[in-house]
Amino acid sequence: MATPIVQIRELTKIFRQGEINVTALDGVTLDIAGGEFLALMGPSGSGKSTLLHIIAGIDRPTAGECLVGGIDVGSLSETELAEWRNSHVGFVFQTFNLIPVLTAFENVELPLLLTNLSGSERLEHVEAALSLVGLADRMNHLPRQLSGGQEQRVAIARALVTDPTLIVADEPTGNLDAHSAQEVLNLLGTLSRDAGKTVIMVTHDPKAAAHARRTVQLEKGEMVRDRAVQY
Amino acid sequence: MTIPGFILRNACRNKRRLILTVLSVAISLFLLTILLTTLKLMIDPPTTDQAALRIVTRHRVSLANVLPEKYQFRIERMPGVQYCSKFTWFGGIYKDEASSNFAQFAVDADNIFRIFPEAVVSPLQEEAFVKEKTACIVGGKLAERFGWKLGDRVVITGALWPCDVELIVRGTYRGEGIDETIVFFHHEYFDELMDRRGLVGTFWIKTTTADVIPGLIDRIDAAFRNTDAETKTETERAFQLGFISMMGNVRLFIGSICTVIVFTMLLVTASTMAMAIRERMREISVLKALGFTGMAIFSLILAESCGLAWAGGFLGCFGVKFLAETMDVYKFSHGFLPMFPVSADILAIGMLVATGLGVISSLVPAYTSIRTSVATGLKELD
Numbered sequence: 001m002a003t004p005i006v007q008i009r010e011l012t013k014i015f016r017q018g019e020i021n022v023t024a025l026d027g028v029t030l031d032i033a034g035g036e037f038l039a040l041m042g043p044s045g046s047g048k049s050t051l052l053h054i055i056a057g058i059d060r061p062t063a064g065e066c067l068v069g070g071i072d073v074g075s076l077s078e079t080e081l082a083e084w085r086n087s088h089v090g091f092v093f094q095t096f097n098l099i100p101v102l103t104a105f106e107n108v109e110l111p112l113l114l115t116n117l118s119g120s121e122r123l124e125h126v127e128a129a130l131s132l133v134g135l136a137d138r139m140n141h142l143p144r145q146l147s148g149g150q151e152q153r154v155a156i157a158r159a160l161v162t163d164p165t166l167i168v169a170d171e172p173t174g175n176l177d178a179h180s181a182q183e184v185l186n187l188l189g190t191l192s193r194d195a196g197k198t199v200i201m202v203t204h205d206p207k208a209a210a211h212a213r214r215t216v217q218l219e220k221g222e223m224v225r226d227r228a229v230q231y
Numbered sequence: 232m233t234i235p236g237f238i239l240r241n242a243c244r245n246k247r248r249l250i251l252t253v254l255s256v257a258i259s260l261f262l263l264t265i266l267l268t269t270l271k272l273m274i275d276p277p278t279t280d281q282a283a284l285r286i287v288t289r290h291r292v293s294l295a296n297v298l299p300e301k302y303q304f305r306i307e308r309m310p311g312v313q314y315c316s317k318f319t320w321f322g323g324i325y326k327d328e329a330s331s332n333f334a335q336f337a338v339d340a341d342n343i344f345r346i347f348p349e350a351v352v353s354p355l356q357e358e359a360f361v362k363e364k365t366a367c368i369v370g371g372k373l374a375e376r377f378g379w380k381l382g383d384r385v386v387i388t389g390a391l392w393p394c395d396v397e398l399i400v401r402g403t404y405r406g407e408g409i410d411e412t413i414v415f416f417h418h419e420y421f422d423e424l425m426d427r428r429g430l431v432g433t434f435w436i437k438t439t440t441a442d443v444i445p446g447l448i449d450r451i452d453a454a455f456r457n458t459d460a461e462t463k464t465e466t467e468r469a470f471q472l473g474f475i476s477m478m479g480n481v482r483l484f485i486g487s488i489c490t491v492i493v494f495t496m497l498l499v500t501a502s503t504m505a506m507a508i509r510e511r512m513r514e515i516s517v518l519k520a521l522g523f524t525g526m527a528i529f530s531l532i533l534a535e536s537c538g539l540a541w542a543g544g545f546l547g548c549f550g551v552k553f554l555a556e557t558m559d560v561y562k563f564s565h566g567f568l569p570m571f572p573v574s575a576d577i578l579a580i581g582m583l584v585a586t587g588l589g590v591i592s593s594l595v596p597a598y599t600s601i602r603t604s605v606a607t608g609l610k611e612l613d
Contacts, residue, residue, distance in 0.1 A: 058520055082519065086522020091520050097513065110232075
């Protein structure tokens with residue numbers, strides 16, 4: 001295995017719901033190599049989204065360690081974490097989550113507003129990202145003027161535009177028809193294979209998971225299976 | 232795209248709500264600006280440079296008490312006095328009560344416009360006024376209001392005094408920043424109608440310099456101490472403020488209305504911002520996931536909220552100023568407001584209130600959105 005970019009050791013996450021403690025993750029240990037396309041699978045409540053959130057720095061573990069690129073994300077302050085996410089993580093959500101009042105171009109440009117790039121540099125990056133997902137001709141369309149598959153591709157362009165280390169996708173095909181889902185999964189596969197991006201995808205769908213090179217199965221907060229797919 | 236552009240897009244996403252919110256703030260601040268200007272006109276009336284040279288002598292007990300005419304002779308001979316005129320409020324009725332909201336004063340015709348040089352009358356008209364006992368000079372706005380022309384006869388029925396005056400308009404006065412709604416007529420004529428009783432409401436005195444005023448005030452009051460009609464002499468400014476104080480605690484009354492307006496505005500703006508942000512919790516969570524810090528989110532919400540409040544504030548405050556400068560306020564207010572100068576400090580207060588509204592109404596939604604973790608926000612969505 002290549003040098004792991006994500007190193008998870010004995011990761012535990014306990015949520016408090018009223019008087020009850022719910023263990024979402026229970027001592028998960030996992031290494032993810034750079035450039036890997038990994039699918040996190042499991043039934044609802046298995047902890048796969050929680051694990052993804054902790055890796056992406058939008059949630060904190062109760063115990064254990066999560067190192068991404070050598071940085072313990074759990075130890076960063078909220079501000080440091082936000083800055084870290086901006087430069088190291090690209091998000092793809094099930095419901096696309098594009099800003100409805102911004103065009104495809106502006107949605108993709110959004111994370112770059114937090115960087116020191118000039119207007120012309122931002123233009124260059126955004127055009128490159130939208131070209132990569134095949135939407136260079138839809139730049140000035142608002143989300144409502146795009147199909148679901150196109151919206152998700154814009155979301156992927158937005159995730160890519162800052163050239164992050166990790167791309168995390170939470171059920172990226174959950175709201176798409178079969179054809180669009182196939183396009184999105186192919187795109188994520190290409191990003192991993194050709195651009196060397198580490199893609200971590202949460203999915204219920206075995207067909208979607210089949211596009212990943214590795215599948216990790218979680219149940220009741222524990223890792224029950226870790227299977228690499230041979231091509 | 233720029234961050235301000237992004238804020239603007241967010242603010243304009245629900246156009247109906249945007250318009251209603253901006254209008255509610257604008258109307259409230261419009262009202263607030265009118266009230267504050269009215270309050271300022273009452274407690275701090277506009278003055279001229281010449282006012283610094285004027286003092287007023289009245290009865291020590293109250294304005295309702297009169298002074299003997301003979302005091303004028305002694306006052307005029309005191310060092311530092313340039314001109315002195317009898318100045319008696321007639322307070323009569325012209326046609327009906329509604330039309331009578333203008334002041335009428337019996338004055339010394341030969342020197343009243345030396346004491347008030349800011350009230351400009353043509354020399355010919357002034358000469359005609361001085362020559363004729365029943366002549367009067369009226370303010371330009373008042374003449375316009377009633378359509379008075381030179382030579383017109385104006386009858387004012389006495390309400391405070393047991394006599395009616397029949398006046399002939401012989402001139403009009405104009406002046407920058409002064410009340411152009413007063414009728415001046417001969418004190419001699421008034422005295423004649425009052426059977427030469429020699430009663431005077433006040434004496435208005437123009438001094439040679441401002442330096443002599445403190446000593447002159449003391450000398451005048453000392454001269455009439457221990458008489459039947461002791462005097463109280465004060466500067467024009469102090470006299471005006473004393474007059475206004477007789478109206479009761481207007482400041483408290485108008486201040487209370489202003490507070491209610493500001494509080495109502497705060498509720499409206501805060502509720503709008505809370506709704507706007509609650510609808511956008513999904514997007515705020517996404518923005519945070521993309522790397523926007525809590526402070527950046529707070530700044531976005533604050534800027535949007537302040538932008539709405541400033542837009543309303545600008546429309547409301549400057550709308551009053553625009554209207555006051557373009558329309559005839561005197562005519563519009565049926566003679567109640569001779570002038571309506573919306574000063575820079577009132578505009579500044581209005582915009583400050585708008586800023587306060589923007590800041591306060593953004594605090595709770597901003598705090599809520601910052602406190603909600605990205606993971607929690609996203610879980611609520613998906």
